[in-house]
Amino acid sequence: MSHPAQGGQSHGDAARERPPLLVIAGATATGKSALAIDAAERLGGEVINADALQFYRGMDVGTAKVTPRERRGIPHHLLDILHVTEEANVATFQRDARRLANEIRERGKLPIVVGGSGLYVRAFTDVMAFPPSDPAVRAEVEAHVREIGTAAAHVELAAADPDAAAKIAPRDERRIVRALEVHRLTGKPFSAFLPTYTFHDPAIAYVAVQLDRSKLHERVEERVHRMVESGFREEVEALLDAGIEQGTTARQAIGYAQLIAHVRGEMSLEAAIESTITNTRRLVRKQDTWFRRDKRLTWVPGEDSDAAFAMIEREIAHAAEQPSTAEA
Structure with missing residues (x-):
């Protein structure tokens, strides 16, 4: 990585003294975490987790969370920050991840955001506002949806917000309730709050890891x-004792x-293993589709770390030339 010249005379030079931001995205099992650790080790970076399930304490085996030993002394942030009932x-992630990135940059280190949760990655990278919420209105909407059923509620949503309805399954009660709540509170469609493909800070190196689909399915x-051989069942038993069934995100x-x-x-x-494999492959396809829509991404090979790192270095050098607009 070629660092920008220090002690520049112009405002632009001063803005570029801080390291840029590196974001490594991609589908499950592509090797993002290992690549992020390699990049952090080579470039002097710290890792910020953007995988929503890895926020949870105790969800280690089933999320392929990197172990302390695998982290090789590289600081990792936003791991193990939630109880499984939360x-x-x-x-909240957007606020905390951006704060941490700025603190890492102030230390002269490279922030490396890594994850496959597309919405969380976009919340970090892009200009993105969040629609308001009101517990009283939410409760009213939930009661209304329970009364008329999710199918009828989806029809109601289609009349009020056709764009949102087109993207939400008729049986997805949680998202239907949220979209109807937002419409009641703001009079605007839920889609009005979706992010645009606009970086919140131009100094972002943005890459995604790709693998041949058949190889990815094997992985x-x-x-x-x-996971099963490494104690997944025992982990789940411990999480049941911790109350995982009282949560929503973790238990699903x-x-x-x-x-x-x-x-x-x-x-x-055997059925649990087969169902997990099938649903993970389905998730991989959804993640890949999500990230392929973003034409700003540079795709790096998941099976050639040297080639991937060379491409990352080029992206970082380009990002370092952009004036940072993030708050210090």
Whole structure:
């Protein structure tokens, strides 16, 4: 990485004295975490997690969370910050991730944001406002939806906000309630609050890791079997004791939902494994589709770390030439 010249005379030079931002995105099992650690080690960086499930304490095996040993002394932020009964919040993540990135830059280090949760990655990278929420209105909407049913509520949403309805499944009660709540509070469609493809800070190097689909499917299968061999069932049993079923996000996570059913005697281990593999492959396709829509991304090879790192260095050098607009 070629660092910008220090002690510049112009405002632009001063803005470029701080390191840029590196974001490594991509689907599950592409090798993002290992690449982020390599980049941090080579470039003097710190890692900020943008995988929503890795916020949860105790959800280690089933999320392939990097172990302290695998982190090789590289500081990692926003891991293990929530109890499994708590809900992840993208607005809170945006605030905390951007604050941490600025603190890392102030130390002269490179912030490296890594994750496959597309909305969280976009919340970090892009100009993105969040619609208001009101518990009283939410409760009214929830009661209304329960009374008329999700299918009828989806029809109602389609009349008020056709764009949102087109993107929300008719049985997705949680998202239907949220979209109707926003419409009641603001009179605006939920889609009005979706992010645009505009960086909040131009000094962002933005890459995604890609693998051949068949290779990725093999990795997913191998990973799920390895998780089971590494104590996934025991982890889920401990999380049941911790109250994971009282949460929403954590208990519905792929793998955890299946293993909970297995522990409860509702599904064989073989069926739980197969369902986890199938649903993870489905998730991989959704993640890939999400990131492919973003034409700003530079795709780096997941099986050639040297080539990937060379491409990352070029992106960082380009980002370092952009005047940073992030708050110090």
